[in-house]
Amino acid sequence: MKKFLNAPADFVDEMLEGIYAAHPDVTYTNDDKRCYVTAHPKKGKVGIATGGGSGHLPLFLGYVGDGMLDGCAVGGVFQSPSSDQMYEVTKYIDQGAGVLYIYGNYTGDIINFDMAAEMADVDGIRVRSVVGNDDAASSIVGEEHKRRGVAGIFFVYKAAGAAAAEGLDLDEVVRLADKARLNTRTIGVALSSCVVPEVGHATFSIGDDEMEIGMGIHGEPGISRKKLAPADAVVDEMMERIFGEQDYGAGGEVAVLVNGLGGTPREELYILYRRVSQLFAERSVKVRHVWIGEFATAMEMAGASISVLKLDGELARLMAAPARTPFFTHVER
Amino acid sequence: MKKFLNAPADFVDEMLEGIYAAHPDVTYTNDDKRCYVTAHPKKGKVGIATGGGSGHLPLFLGYVGDGMLDGCAVGGVFQSPSSDQMYEVTKYIDQGAGVLYIYGNYTGDIINFDMAAEMADVDGIRVRSVVGNDDAASSIVGEEHKRRGVAGIFFVYKAAGAAAAEGLDLDEVVRLADKARLNTRTIGVALSSCVVPEVGHATFSIGDDEMEIGMGIHGEPGISRKKLAPADAVVDEMMERIFGEQDYGAGGEVAVLVNGLGGTPREELYILYRRVSQLFAERSVKVRHVWIGEFATAMEMAGASISVLKLDGELARLMAAPARTPFFTHVER
Numbered sequence: 001m002k003k004f005l006n007a008p009a010d011f012v013d014e015m016l017e018g019i020y021a022a023h024p025d026v027t028y029t030n031d032d033k034r035c036y037v038t039a040h041p042k043k044g045k046v047g048i049a050t051g052g053g054s055g056h057l058p059l060f061l062g063y064v065g066d067g068m069l070d071g072c073a074v075g076g077v078f079q080s081p082s083s084d085q086m087y088e089v090t091k092y093i094d095q096g097a098g099v100l101y102i103y104g105n106y107t108g109d110i111i112n113f114d115m116a117a118e119m120a121d122v123d124g125i126r127v128r129s130v131v132g133n134d135d136a137a138s139s140i141v142g143e144e145h146k147r148r149g150v151a152g153i154f155f156v157y158k159a160a161g162a163a164a165a166e167g168l169d170l171d172e173v174v175r176l177a178d179k180a181r182l183n184t185r186t187i188g189v190a191l192s193s194c195v196v197p198e199v200g201h202a203t204f205s206i207g208d209d210e211m212e213i214g215m216g217i218h219g220e221p222g223i224s225r226k227k228l229a230p231a232d233a234v235v236d237e238m239m240e241r242i243f244g245e246q247d248y249g250a251g252g253e254v255a256v257l258v259n260g261l262g263g264t265p266r267e268e269l270y271i272l273y274r275r276v277s278q279l280f281a282e283r284s285v286k287v288r289h290v291w292i293g294e295f296a297t298a299m300e301m302a303g304a305s306i307s308v309l310k311l312d313g314e315l316a317r318l319m320a321a322p323a324r325t326p327f328f329t330h331v332e333r
Numbered sequence: 334m335k336k337f338l339n340a341p342a343d344f345v346d347e348m349l350e351g352i353y354a355a356h357p358d359v360t361y362t363n364d365d366k367r368c369y370v371t372a373h374p375k376k377g378k379v380g381i382a383t384g385g386g387s388g389h390l391p392l393f394l395g396y397v398g399d400g401m402l403d404g405c406a407v408g409g410v411f412q413s414p415s416s417d418q419m420y421e422v423t424k425y426i427d428q429g430a431g432v433l434y435i436y437g438n439y440t441g442d443i444i445n446f447d448m449a450a451e452m453a454d455v456d457g458i459r460v461r462s463v464v465g466n467d468d469a470a471s472s473i474v475g476e477e478h479k480r481r482g483v484a485g486i487f488f489v490y491k492a493a494g495a496a497a498a499e500g501l502d503l504d505e506v507v508r509l510a511d512k513a514r515l516n517t518r519t520i521g522v523a524l525s526s527c528v529v530p531e532v533g534h535a536t537f538s539i540g541d542d543e544m545e546i547g548m549g550i551h552g553e554p555g556i557s558r559k560k561l562a563p564a565d566a567v568v569d570e571m572m573e574r575i576f577g578e579q580d581y582g583a584g585g586e587v588a589v590l591v592n593g594l595g596g597t598p599r600e601e602l603y604i605l606y607r608r609v610s611q612l613f614a615e616r617s618v619k620v621r622h623v624w625i626g627e628f629a630t631a632m633e634m635a636g637a638s639i640s641v642l643k644l645d646g647e648l649a650r651l652m653a654a655p656a657r658t659p660f661f662t663h664v665e666r
Binding site: 055 | 335336337338339340344347348349350351352354355358387388390391399524525541561563564565567595596597598599600601602603604605606607610623625626627630632633635637657660662663664666
């Protein structure tokens with residue numbers, strides 16, 4: 001296991017200590033480092049919380065900051081945080097306008113966030129949830145409720161965060177977050193495994209000349225394992241699935257996220273985007289916003305995902321809004 | 334070779350096509366994609382150019398943008414660009430106030446940049462050069478001129494870019510860039526090799542339980558290869574070398590860059606920074622600015638480097654200035 005760490009059991013807490021040391025804009029509540037919150041809550045603003053397992057930086061906590069989220073319950077590597085942690089984050093970030101939970105569609109997270117919402121309800125805090133399920137590889141059309149949440153949750157965060165920063169109320173923020181969710185599709189491809197620190201060996205094995213399309217960010221099985229193809233052919237296969245599910249229409253507009261899973265160099269993400277941009281150009285679809293880099297990783301896993309958000313006027317406005325977190329800054333020119 | 338690419342020979346140009354498709358703020362001159370320049374040159378501002386081999390994103394071209402650099406000559410993977418390409422970039426970015434070259438201390442780059450400066454001189458363009466040599470592992474004290482330029486060149490870019498954006502003249506920009514250069518020390522540690530696309534196999538081999546302290550970003554030999562130690566011990570060894578070269582003084586201030594070489598997850602970089610911050614706190618040195626992420630990579634190499642810039646008032650001011658490139662955005666809160 002080639003990792004920089006001390007005791008594997010301290011991996012998450014020491015990572016958090018490094019983050020708090022580096023970034024005074026974030027802090028924690030309830031004396032629990034895993035109850036990660038903004039240091040600058042804004043009175044009257046809808047609070048937005050997320051949460052999930054560690055090992056996916058900048059997901060999840062990296063999106064806490066101005067124009068994005070207000071808090072994050074931090075779990076162990078690939079493990080759900082507890083309902084108590086989510087509840088503590090909720091209490092801290094509620095500024096009188098209610099709280100929206102945005103998290104990925106994983107059983108443990110659903111159970112715990114639902115329980116936290118009930119606890120908050122007793123305190124009179126209004127909570128609503130939007131559950132990310134953008135991974136088009138993880139179930140067939142018609143069973144989208146079974147789909148995992150992966151990198152496309154970034155668009156839901158961005159939409160909701162910008163809406164809340166505009167001062168919209170909870171119902172409006174939920175409406176816009178949910179529109180972003182419904183308009184997002186992601187498909188991933190993995191080239192290598194990751195190593196969970198407390199496990200110490202690869203989560204799965206994959207041949208030296210193989211790729212797995214549709215693999216999840218914890219190594220969940222994908223839809224096909226085959227010989228690694230040229231980059232353009234890989235993108236064509238991935239995008240065929242996305243184009244099969246959403247009609248962007250000639251003259252339509254999209255936002256695109258090309259996300260590295262951790263071990264893939266940025267150079268290769270741009271080679272993938274080159275082909276993505278060609279495919280949209282062929283369809284006369286305008287890519288109005290594009291983000292390329294690491295947005296939702298699986299530690300050192302080599303691979304990438306492509307997420308597409310179908311835009312309308314209000315989603316385009318929300319994507320363009322400024323944002324500033326320790327891990328993500330957006331400023332339109 | 335587990336890479337997303339088409340023909341290995343097209344790796345760099347297809348990467349560039351992806352970058353130009355994604356980021357309208359950058360373009361190229363002389364009909365050569367490898368002559369990478371800002372789309373928004375500013376009349377009367379000192380132009381700043383860099384250049385070097387590909388495979389290090391966001392180095393080198395990623396720092397072209399507002400508050401940073403104006404152009405970059407792009408070489409093949411780990412290869413110097415040509416003097417002609419540097420000259421073409423120079424002509425484009427000269428806006429009447431002269432041009433500063435900032436690049437790393439590698440023989441090919443020195444020869445070609447010096448030749449480009451001579452060609453520009455014939456055109457009446459005043460050119461000066463600052464050559465990054467921050468890698469404390471690559472020669473002994475007293476022979477700093479032999480040291481390689483690695484991630485710490487980021488501080489030189491940031492200082493010079495901010496100074497030029499303030500409207501300072503070429504001599505002042507050179508003075509500040511050179512102060513940043515002299516005040517910067519970097520030390521790296523590699524855990525795995527990278528793979529050059531046209532070569533197709535690992536550049537070097539390193540045992541499953543080994544690390545190499547001081548290795549360069551192309552796999553140049555370091556100062557010691559030994560068993561991978563706990564993260565805190567690795568940082569202690571790296572920082573001992575930096576503390577041995579620069580006296581930050583109790584009450585002094587520094588900027589720190591914890592840089593991932595490509596294959597190391599962000600989580601681990603924060604575990605490294607946790608210890609770095611403890612060591613500075615023990616010495617009563619204030620870390621005024623900190624950047625943690627991938628700033629100068631060696632493709633998929635696992636490993637990290639730590640760079641420290643000793644600050645004074647004017648360097649602190651330049652670090653705090655806003656910057657916005659397709660790969661790097663800085664906004665103070």
